[in-house]
Amino acid sequence: MGQLLRVQNFTVSRDGFGAGENQSLERPFGHADPGELMAWALATASFPNRADPGGSRGLDDYFTRDFAHGIGAEIMGRNKFSAQRGSWPDHEWQGWWGDEPPFHTPVFVMTHHPRPSFALSDTTFHFVDGDPATVLEQARQAADGRDVRLGGGATVIREFLDADLVDTLHVAVSPVELGAGSRLWESPDELLDRFHADVVPSSSGVTHHLFWRK
Amino acid sequence: MGQLLRVQNFTVSRDGFGAGENQSLERPFGHADPGELMAWALATASFPNRADPGGSRGLDDYFTRDFAHGIGAEIMGRNKFSAQRGSWPDHEWQGWWGDEPPFHTPVFVMTHHPRPSFALSDTTFHFVDGDPATVLEQARQAADGRDVRLGGGATVIREFLDADLVDTLHVAVSPVELGAGSRLWESPDELLDRFHADVVPSSSGVTHHLFWRK
Numbered sequence: 006m007g008q009l010l011r012v013q014n015f016t017v018s019r020d021g022f023g024a025g026e027n028q029s030l031e032r033p034f035g036h037a038d039p040g041e042l043m044a045w046a047l048a049t050a051s052f053p054n055r056a057d058p059g060g061s062r063g064l065d066d067y068f069t070r071d072f073a074h075g076i077g078a079e080i081m082g083r084n085k086f087s088a089q090r091g092s093w094p095d096h097e098w099q100g101w102w103g104d105e106p107p108f109h110t111p112v113f114v115m116t117h118h119p120r121p122s123f124a125l126s127d128t129t130f131h132f133v134d135g136d137p138a139t140v141l142e143q144a145r146q147a148a149d150g151r152d153v154r155l156g157g158g159a160t161v162i163r164e165f166l167d168a169d170l171v172d173t174l175h176v177a178v179s180p181v182e183l184g185a186g187s188r189l190w191e192s193p194d195e196l197l198d199r200f201h202a203d204v205v206p207s208s209s210g211v212t213h214h215l216f217w218r219k
Numbered sequence: 220m221g222q223l224l225r226v227q228n229f230t231v232s233r234d235g236f237g238a239g240e241n242q243s244l245e246r247p248f249g250h251a252d253p254g255e256l257m258a259w260a261l262a263t264a265s266f267p268n269r270a271d272p273g274g275s276r277g278l279d280d281y282f283t284r285d286f287a288h289g290i291g292a293e294i295m296g297r298n299k300f301s302a303q304r305g306s307w308p309d310h311e312w313q314g315w316w317g318d319e320p321p322f323h324t325p326v327f328v329m330t331h332h333p334r335p336s337f338a339l340s341d342t343t344f345h346f347v348d349g350d351p352a353t354v355l356e357q358a359r360q361a362a363d364g365r366d367v368r369l370g371g372g373a374t375v376i377r378e379f380l381d382a383d384l385v386d387t388l389h390v391a392v393s394p395v396e397l398g399a400g401s402r403l404w405e406s407p408d409e410l411l412d413r414f415h416a417d418v419v420p421s422s423s424g425v426t427h428h429l430f431w432r433k
Contacts (some may be wrong), residue, residue, distance in 0.1 A: 062431035
């Protein structure tokens with residue numbers, strides 16, 4: 006089967022936005038409330054870096070439980086790594102995730118402004134400037150036979166979809182309305198020419214959209 | 220959280236039977252057709268020991284993909300291991316699964332007729348005579364910190380439910396009607412006093428019932 010490129014647990018608003026407008030270091034999701042957008046995942050037992058015991062083990066938990074399963078590397082956009090834009094003011098910013106990032110693999114951050122790689126616990130961040138196919142090839146080599154997760158944001162997922170490099174997508178559509186921001190799609194139907202789809206409503210209020218290549 | 224005891228991908232007919240009547244070496248599911256009962260799982264990309272490439276990667280695949288994830292041991296009933304009853308006529312029978320059983324962990328077969336342990340590839344079968352709590356303790360120790368899968372059949376799952384030892388259950392209810400056989404339940408509602416439940420219809424025609432402790 007080879008190594009898949011998988012989008013896992015990417016959450017968008019009902020109107021198709023993965024994050025809101027005016028993203029900043031204080032508000033990484035802009036005017037969107039990540040606690041509201043991601044409520045379905047935060048409630049599950051398997052949410053990465055979950056602080057307290059407990060949590061649900063129903064349908065939603067199958068998705069959070071699968072986040073790292075079989076994954077050997079992640080690709081993310083610059084905007085997922087930092088709200089800073091342009092050249093790096095310094096190298097002190099090491100992402101939003103503290104000393105124990107939830108990735109536990111090499112992570113490839115796509116940026117036109119390279120900086121040295123660094124490691125936090127068992128996650129190593131690399132900064133790469135290249136087209137999607139080139140970055141995917143780097144990530145595949147680092148993944149050592151396992152799959153590669155495409156971590157978002159919406160702009161980066163669109164780029165990889167446009168280059169026809171994505172094998173599976175799991176997108177959770179939240180009942181929240183955002184009105185503006187970083188858009189994944191106008192409608193999930195846009196992908197039906199190239200992908201099979203399952204549409205699965207959850208008792209938590211989100212609807213899981215699962216796509217895999219035809 | 221500790222080590223969970225999980226039922227994974229156990230499939231029953233619409234009327235609650237995990238296998239039919241008159242099980243034999245020729246017909247391990249008795250009058251039930253396992254290809255029909257398990258059709259939802261056989262069609263997925265992640266079905267264990269899948270022979271050909273391809274297969275679906277939608278909702279059903281999340282369940283087959285999770286079969287071995289985080290599992291360190293399995294417990295199964297004698298009737299899942301063999302259609303033979305009573306004392307072993309010989310020790311030549313090594314299960315239905317050939318030289319590469321899909322378990323890849325220690326497996327504890329519950330039987331009143333012990334026989335020597337043996338290994339096939341990276342699966343080791345142990346034969347144990349004990350009550351559910353004792354067997355679970357043995358399996359937990361062998362699982363080395365990971366969860367234990369309760370593999371069935373229906374009778375064994377009932378025993379562990381009656382002893383209140385099961386933490387999560389995934390039961391796929393197939394549209395097939397069997398009329399008689401090895402019964403898991405009259406209705407999934409029987410479990411609602413002790414478990415939360417999600418009920419998730421799949422495009423394949425089965426309905427996934429997910430239970431986790433209240």
